[in-house]
Amino acid sequence: MKFYFMHLMPYADLDLSYDEKHNSAWVTLPNTYYDPKKGHQLYNRYLDELEYADQLGFDGICVNEHHSNAYGLMPIPGVMAGALARRTKNVKIAILGRALPLLNNPLTVAEEFAMVDNITGGRLIAGMVRGIGAEYHSWGVNPAFSHERFQEAHDLILQAWTQPGPSVFEGKHYNFEYVNVWPRVYQDNPHPPIWIPSQGSSETIEWAAHPDRKYTYLQTFASVSTVARYMKMYKDVAAGYGYEATEDQLGWSLPLYVAETDEIARREAKEHIEAFLQKFLRMPMEMLLPPGYTSVKSMVGAMSAKAGHAMKQTIDSVIEEGKFICGSPATVREKLEEYQAQIGFGHLLTLLQFGTLPAELTRKNMEIYSREVMPYLRNATSRTAA
Amino acid sequence: MSFTESFETVTGTKIRLMRGGKGAPLLFLHGASGASRWLPFMEKLSETHEVIVPEHPGFGGSDNPEWLDNISDLAFFYLDVLDHLGFDKVNLVGQSIGGWLAAEIAVRNATKLGSLTVVAPAGIRVKGVRKGDVFMWNPEETARNLFHDQAFAEAMLAAPPPSKEGMEILLRNKLTSAKLAWEPRFLNPHLHKWLHRIPVPTLIVWGDDDKAMPVGYAPAWRDLIPNSRLEIIENCGHVPQIEKADRFVELVNGFIAEVTR
Numbered sequence: 001m002k003f004y005f006m007h008l009m010p011y012a013d014l015d016l017s018y019d020e021k022h023n024s025a026w027v028t029l030p031n032t033y034y035d036p037k038k039g040h041q042l043y044n045r046y047l048d049e050l051e052y053a054d055q056l057g058f059d060g061i062c063v064n065e066h067h068s069n070a071y072g073l074m075p076i077p078g079v080m081a082g083a084l085a086r087r088t089k090n091v092k093i094a095i096l097g098r099a100l101p102l103l104n105n106p107l108t109v110a111e112e113f114a115m116v117d118n119i120t121g122g123r124l125i126a127g128m129v130r131g132i133g134a135e136y137h138s139w140g141v142n143p144a145f146s147h148e149r150f151q152e153a154h155d156l157i158l159q160a161w162t163q164p165g166p167s168v169f170e171g172k173h174y175n176f177e178y179v180n181v182w183p184r185v186y187q188d189n190p191h192p193p194i195w196i197p198s199q200g201s202s203e204t205i206e207w208a209a210h211p212d213r214k215y216t217y218l219q220t221f222a223s224v225s226t227v228a229r230y231m232k233m234y235k236d237v238a239a240g241y242g243y244e245a246t247e248d249q250l251g252w253s254l255p256l257y258v259a260e261t262d263e264i265a266r267r268e269a270k271e272h273i274e275a276f277l278q279k280f281l282r283m284p285m286e287m288l289l290p291p292g293y294t295s296v297k298s299m300v301g302a303m304s305a306k307a308g309h310a311m312k313q314t315i316d317s318v319i320e321e322g323k324f325i326c327g328s329p330a331t332v333r334e335k336l337e338e339y340q341a342q343i344g345f346g347h348l349l350t351l352l353q354f355g356t357l358p359a360e361l362t363r364k365n366m367e368i369y370s371r372e373v374m375p376y377l378r379n380a381t382s383r384t385a386a
Numbered sequence: 387m388s389f390t391e392s393f394e395t396v397t398g399t400k401i402r403l404m405r406g407g408k409g410a411p412l413l414f415l416h417g418a419s420g421a422s423r424w425l426p427f428m429e430k431l432s433e434t435h436e437v438i439v440p441e442h443p444g445f446g447g448s449d450n451p452e453w454l455d456n457i458s459d460l461a462f463f464y465l466d467v468l469d470h471l472g473f474d475k476v477n478l479v480g481q482s483i484g485g486w487l488a489a490e491i492a493v494r495n496a497t498k499l500g501s502l503t504v505v506a507p508a509g510i511r512v513k514g515v516r517k518g519d520v521f522m523w524n525p526e527e528t529a530r531n532l533f534h535d536q537a538f539a540e541a542m543l544a545a546p547p548p549s550k551e552g553m554e555i556l557l558r559n560k561l562t563s564a565k566l567a568w569e570p571r572f573l574n575p576h577l578h579k580w581l582h583r584i585p586v587p588t589l590i591v592w593g594d595d596d597k598a599m600p601v602g603y604a605p606a607w608r609d610l611i612p613n614s615r616l617e618i619i620e621n622c623g624h625v626p627q628i629e630k631a632d633r634f635v636e637l638v639n640g641f642i643a644e645v646t647r
Contacts, residue, residue: 144565
């Protein structure tokens with residue numbers, strides 16, 4: 001198993017009482033809630049944390065893309081990746097973004113990723129996503145065309161990376177007479193690894209698992225049972241295509257907090273994970289799922305589920321569901337071993353800073369995790385694969 | 387209520403239509419919430435007109451064709467529908483997205499139109515007059531913002547939750563509305579340049595308390611369409627044909643009688 005330190009770079013100084021006046025930390029939360037002086041401190045602190053992960057022996061670090069919100073301050077993740085490219089030496093740098101359908105010119109991503117890949121000598125992992133629903137409000141991009149723009153932008157970027165330029169691209173949303181990206185990607189056999197983060201979608205899995213692609217499917221923030229279901233789906237789809245999916249094709253991303261004892265871990269994490277769940281993730285259905293973002297069929301499901309019972313997420317509820325792993329090193333190791341054996345994923349992306357978790361606790365979390373968890377699980381593989 | 391429901395195929399696309407009444411043909415083009423039911427205003431209009439209410443492609447029980455990308459596609463499709471219906475002249479009436487669509491049809495080809503009525507139409511921009519963000523409204527806000535008289539909102543909110551099929555139709559309608567109107571928001575940036583080409587008498591109807599498409603848009607429509615008249619209905623929201631059905635029917639009937647006699 002490979003270990004990654006994932007950051008969202010939340011605006012941790014957010015006035016958490018914002019929700020007395022505003023219904024979300026996204027789209028419409030006035031940017032007057034953001035103080036650039038504090039932002040300056042936070043950006044530099046977060047970059048230090050990502051660099052520290054390199055020294056602690058993580059396999060990779062991950063930056064992320066979200067727009068117009070307090071949840072994550074990386075609207076242009078390539079800026080972060082660029083800053084990290086020179087200050088880290090060994091880690092892979094995963095950009096998870098970019099949200100392709102939001103862009104009117106996806107070649108900017110082909111260029112940006114190629115530059116990072118060249119500077120780092122091939123340490124880039126190329127993430128491709130559709131962005132979350134709120135982004136279609138913030139960026140004024142039509143969610144009804146989200147899927148087709150994603151496909152087309154992906155095809156364009158792949159063409160830019162794998163066909164000698166100049167070449168012509170004839171699409172519905174994108175058209176180019178001269179696709180000829182300089183620099184070419186460093187990892188040119190055939191292109192940098194592509195990861196597809198998803199909240200869970202059978203359509204995405206069928207596409208990512210296709211033998212022409214075999215992209216790494218990355219399940220983000222979901223209960224263990226959901227993760228297990230989608231990863232099994234990926235393996236089944238691969239088997240249907242006539243090949244066996246490797247653990248390298250499956251990743252899981254979730255927040256994790258490890259401390260000296262279970263009791264200390266829970267006490268230290270509670271306030272910060274609950275700020276993450278209740279304040280930073282807060283958004284109404286209309287923002288989260290604009291029309292066309294998911295299929296009508298999935299929407300009917302989501303709306304019936306919501307009508308059933310919308311429960312407030314707490315530290316206990318997310319630990320119970322396995323959306324958040326929290327405890328002593330022994331507890332965390334045990335859970336990860338169990339999940340890994342059950343599910344069989346090759347990449348574990350842990351969010352070791354979340355919500356308002358301060359610098360000291362973030363560092364402690366990273367240190368204990370890298371010292372007392374990672375080394376014990378490096379060689380773990382699933383029982384079924386063994 | 388006397389109407390018939392049918393499915394008809396127009397240039398390869400199957401659409402659902404409701405028809406009722408006798409008299410000069412009146413084609414009603416619905417807005418974002420579709421036209422799944424035969425409503426009281428349709429019944430009243432059908433006392434003096436042959437009323438035809440199609441569901442646009444992508445809405446309700448109609449097909450969701452591959453070719454549908456924007457309002458222009460829909461306008462050209464409706465020129466096919468007009469040919470298909472075979473009437474010499476039709477009185478075209480549309481509300482909200484349907485009003486926008488009616489104007490898009492009329493600027494393209496008005497030879498089969500006897501008159502045009504647009505009700506709180508989308509489609510143009512008056513700088514500084516912000517349209518309501520209907521895509522951000524939750525079901526309660528939607529009900530409250532659509533009507534001036536909150537009794538209508540209360541009735542809408544008190545209705546039992548839709549069946550699975552009803553929910554699917556709601557979501558399909560919303561999806562196609564987004565396709566047509568998300569960006570730029572309820573706007574064809576070029577339409578205003580060509581509204582002067584509408585050659586038929588035009589009635590513009592607006593509620594004075596419209597939170598979706600504010601009444602501040604009404605004078606712009608009146609100024610852009612040469613042979614037009616504006617009627618503002620007091621104490622009325624975005625859907626006059628429901629909230630002020632009698633007044634609405636009176637205005638439409640009076641206008642059509644006057645301009646087509």
